[in-house]
Amino acid sequence: MRLAYQYKLLPSTLQLATMNRWLDMLRHQYNWMLADRFDWWEMNWCPVNACPLICSIAEPREQPEYYGQKRSLVTLKQDRPWYKEIHSQVLQDMVKRVKLAFDRYIKGDCNGKRSGKPRFKSANRYRSFTYPQASIDWIDGNKIELPKIGAVKVVWHRELPQGFEVKSAILSRKADGWYITLSLQDDSVPEQTIDVAPTWDNSIGVDMGLEHFAADSEGELIDYPRFLRQAESKLAKLHRKRDARPKGSIARKKLNQRIARLHQKIARQRHQFHCETANQLLSKADVIFVEDLSVSNMTKRCKPKQDEDGTFLPNGQAAKSGLNKSFADAGISQFVNQILPFKAERAGKRTMKVDPTGTSQHCCVCLNRVPKELSDRWHFCLECKAEMPRDTNSGVLIKKVGLGLASLKKAQRTSVRREARAVA
Known part of the structure; x- marks a missing residue:
């Protein structure tokens, strides 16, 4: 069974600056990797198996993929040492986000439904980062020890359920501060199967x-x-x-x-x-x-x-706008x-x-x-x-x-x- 519990964080001034700086660096690298995928797709992908001789042919290169972009993080840290400040698993999870966003656009989800073209993230649209491998040992009293950030105070407004293991932690920035979402799993608790036959009385x-x-x-x-x-x-x-x-x-x-x-x-x-x-x-x-x-x-x-002259006539959109807002x-x-x-x-x-x-x-x-x-x-x-x-x-x-x-x-x-x- 998998559950998610969210709590409010109370970081110090230094911790707050660190998390905001991480978000900014992750956002820039996310946009660069997404642009790299778009560039290859537009320059190398072709819907037919042949091209005319007069067309411009892009220089062939390997298609950007998940593991290749993860390996590029090593070079990134060498060229830009300030990226060493970010936890390695947080950086790898950012690459996974690029893969999921691009795959939903090209291939679709499990039902074959495709989403729109991924957009480049502005400062207000990239608001979270993830520790894919969290642990219950990070929790110590009213604080949680986050790697490379330190012990951050948490408002434990409700207790964590007993017997569950902490699998991941998502830190998200909202209008009133930072929050942490802990993903909990307990394999001993089976997923609930609901088999209720509908009748007139129930x-x-x-x-x-x-x-x-x-x-x-x-x-x-x-x-x-x-x-x-x-x-x-x-x-x-x-x-x-x-x-x-x-x-x-x-x-x-x-x-x-x-x-x-x-x-x-x-x-x-x-x-x-x-x-x-x-x-x-x-x-x-x-x-x-x-x-x-x-x-x-x-x-x-x-x-x-x-009308016949091409003049636009009233179509009731003014009233429809109010209905849409409702x-x-x-x-x-x-x-x-x-x-x-x-x-x-x-x-x-x-x-x-x-x-x-x-x-x-x-x-x-x-x-x-x-x-x-x-x-x-x-x-x-x-x-x-x-x-x-x-x-x-x-x-x-x-x-x-x-x-x-x-x-x-x-x-x-x-x-x-x-x-x-x-x-x-």
């Missing part, structure tokens, strides 16, 4: 939204506090103050730090709310059915509209894909995703189609006379679809319905 359906963050099939509506909206006035005030300061000044840097800490507070409030909501839902049932939402598609920009503020994707499954697994329960097609446009009682616009928040069926909040109706329908008691495979998607209305 399951609930949950509909995610913006007016109500979650609405379950039992009729309970959970509102979202809108942490970002509440802090918008403070953020705007800080941004105005920062923009009035000259670039590069100490006052501007301090205001940037205040803005970062405020954003960090909002993120932590959102995370805390998600954890509490997940525990509240898991206390009701053993199986939770949720919609398989693609939030990235829901927050896309509206397509531009043009989606980002709610953090629906983080809740459905990360926090809720994690909490369910720790509790020995299950989360199951359901196709969301038609769950908001059909009646949960008679399955009759009841068309509704986004502004229509009340469900009323003319066939069976059922009426309830729209989100509650969707929650009940999600539960029925998840249990196989209802099928909406023939339900028309939103784009098809819009086209049909346009034709009519």
Whole structure:
């Protein structure tokens, strides 16, 4: 079993300067190795097996790979002796990060899904380094002995579990200071296998939204506090103050730090709310059915509209921008894909995703189609006379679809319905 525990560090001034200097040197070497891989790929890779004689041919050289770049660290320390200050395993882990970022771009992950082109890291984007081989012996009272950094004070806000072995340690810089994440492993504890059969009594359906963050099939509506909206006035005030300061000044840097800490507070409030909501839902049932939402598609920009002369027409993007901000503020994707499954697994329960097609446009009682616009928040069926909040109706329908008691495979998607209305 593998766990991760994070604690806040209280480094001294000298230790703080050392860790910041390590980050800067690691970032520069990361960018150089990534550029070396890009250079070889652009100059030597070819999608065909032949080239015309008139094309320019780059001087052939070996392809940069993981072990070759690790061997180059020896030459790096000879040419630039200040890199000897960094722990050797920390440097090697930086090479591994380059390999993983480039492989995800070229080959994809285990599912074949490729990520975007890796970007070169600025000072604000390279924020952590890793000791791949940590040990429980590093811990001594309220301090942890980090190689080549020294004994650093730690805020042990909770005890480490007994019987677990410390495998690695990640030091990360955040808006309010430095943190250490200890990766713990205990081979004697098997990975938990969850095999809970869903029934009507031990399951609930949950509909995610913006007016109500979650609405379950039992009729309970959970509102979202809108942490970002509440802090918008403070953020705007800080941004105005920062923009009035000259670039590069100490006052501007301090205001940037205040803005970062405020954003960090909002993120932590959102995370805390998600954890509490997940525990509240898991206390009701053993199986939770949720919609398989693609939030990235829901927050896309509206397509531009043009008339016959090529003049751009209003396309509703101004209103859509506010909706996109509300989606980002709610953090629906983080809740459905990360926090809720994690909490369910720790509790020995299950989360199951359901196709969301038609769950908001059909009646949960008679399955009759009841068309509704986004502004229509009340469900009323003319066939069976059922009426309830729209989100509650969707929650009940999600539960029925998840249990196989209802099928909406023939339900028309939103784009098809819009086209049909346009034709009519």
